Amino acid sequence: MKTIALLGNPNCGKSSVFNLLTGLRQHTGNFPGVTVEQRSGRCVPPRGQAFRVVDFPGTYNLYPTSKDEQVVFDVLTHRDHPDFPDLVLYVLDATHIDQHLLLLSQVRDLGLPAVIGLNMVDRAEKSGLKVDIPLLADALNLRVIPINGQNGNGIPDLILALQKTLEANKKDFYNPIEYQPADQINDLVHSIKTYLPAVASAYSALIVAHHYATLTWLKDDQKDHIEDQVHRSGFITLQFQYEEIMTRYNIIDHIVNRCVKREEIKRNDHTRSIDKVVTHPIAGPMIFFGILMVIFQSVFAWSEKPMEWIEWLFNTTGHQVRYILGSGWLSSLLVDGVLAGLGGVLVFIPQIAFLFLLITMLEESGYMARAVYLFDRIMQRFGLNGRSLVALVSGTACAIPAIMSTRTISSHRERLTTIMVTPFISCSARLPVYALLVGMMVPKGFWLGVLSYQGLVFTGLYMLGGLTALLAAIIIHRRIKTGEQSHLMISLPDYQWPRIQNVLIVVWTKVASFVREAGKIIIIISVVLWFLASFGMPGKMDDAVQTATAIAKQAGMDEQEISDRIAAAKLEASFAGQLGKSIEPLIEPMGFDWKVGIALITSFAAREVFVGTMATIYSMGSSDDDSARIRDRMHEEVHPVSGKKIYNFGMMLSLLLFYVFAMQCMSTLAVVRKETGSWRWPIIQFLMMTGLAYVVSLSVYQGWLMLSGH
């Protein structure tokens, strides 16, 4: 199947065109060898053969400032690359035609045939620009098809033009008139072209001279060879970049002057008026936080019902499976392992979907670029980027979509820092744990008659997470070494209504990616945890059951209480229970006993499991909404030797802080692995967060012991 590369500047409407060409026949992955997201899909024309469309990251030129942009020249300069295209579909924004022709002129000099989809013609006309399309096609020696990425007008003609060009002789559409390298580097260009046969054109060789150090397809010895040639030729990359771009703009200006008639320029007053308010130095940040608050509230409010439905679906399925298979290990594996694990992950889908829906709408409207402008400086002080703020705030709902949203950060260093610190933000999974422990620790009542004590502690926990994320960012940012320069230099698009099809496709692909990637890891972990909690050393489980049954019957307990007591005894005798006991020496200095140890182990897959585990341990079954009764039992728990209360203030504070800082979410680790392309970062993240949690809990508990005289 032939491959078409979809190229263009950022905000040229490329994604809309991609969605119009491929619909839902698309998938998201990474470009080979790098962690840059690649969207590709099949375009099936009414007649003729289907072709593959690869959506490349938007870029301004072939001198990249981020990994996303680097992919473009990496692929286009290497004929043997699996994504090397047969044809380029270049989306040209008619409202900024001169600026957007720069990349096209470079791409053509790489020796690639192209078709132009001239987008936003209507908007250009409204602003006083009239493009003479036949003249432009003639000047560029390319097919130019007017299209509208918003309503799909012109797309059938575009597909036809792509088919015709694919069938035609490549040379008919290749006329590299744009730029000839200066004489003084002709020798260098020639020697690179001779040395690397995969390099398609003289301009590709020049690009190799500029970027040989970062090209992924070059071997080390080839890089050394080219470096030697570059040094000997006296080639100064920045000077040649400047000269090349200015030479190209001279040619482009000439073409644009011929092909674009400028009537009286009508400024986009709509965008200007909105910007006056939303980029105002004081009102701007307030509006941003207002919008985030609305998003946050909406995500929680809208997700509530769908989350209940998903829970209901999994509970019902579990009951049905148990009913069909009866009690036994297979039924337990499927219900308590696979379904419980999957349900625990899929229940977050509504939050993820609504969060992406709203954030994508903000992106599509052009507002998000303004937020980047507003907060760039503040976030920079913490080693982050303006866009990091979006991820940090999204993290209050769920770290998974928040981490996925960092793809918009162009600097690898700032993106990685954001990924590493986002899980410090208190997510919704911590809420049940906070609710249980704060309810035990903090008395009900109001400060100054208005502010609830428990509410204040909740707020403090969220602030503590946020503050830790920012402080950690400073440290991590300093530790990540990269040659990449941080920059803002952002072009802010005109405001527009979000295109609903684009938004829905983004939501669909993000949710599908989440289910695929996080789902398969959580199933494995859940099954392992189920095994550890369901089985124990031979004989021990039976002994535990018999003993518990005898004690329960002697105490005159009812059937439910007996069943609860047996569940607790089995858990204690299980491998998980033994693990809890084996880590007791490690967690005792933090004030925790083996029962908390089991909950810590089980909740390393997902924090919210803590409450369910505690419920089982304290013979309540595993119902999460029994937190008041769990609380009473926990309050009554005394140390078997000293007789002192286990759940004292110091222990509860220590446990609460452990849950604020520790990394206890396998799904997040899986997503970090996917986003960073290596296990190195999730492992560091796990050790950093959990290590910090341990040190803080230990210090707090020991400090409390000293101060209280316990």
Added chain:
Amino acid sequence: MTEKELIKLSTLPNDVPATIREVSTDARVSRLLAIGLRPGKSIIRRRQTLSGKTIFLEGNAGQFGLRKEEADLIWVTIDPS
């Protein structure tokens, strides 16, 4: 500040039309040129963030956000009123 005097874009007062004359050759030069901030183009500094370190600009090619140190690379002259 006279009309012919070459000044850094970062020092241009708000709402004063100017024309870009030079862009310093720095690692960021290709990006600045490519987003449309190139010699000969008109530019107006509209406002800045509260810290004064990030600048909002309007030009022929649209709206831009630049850090102050990025605006330092661009030299402009004030347009005759």
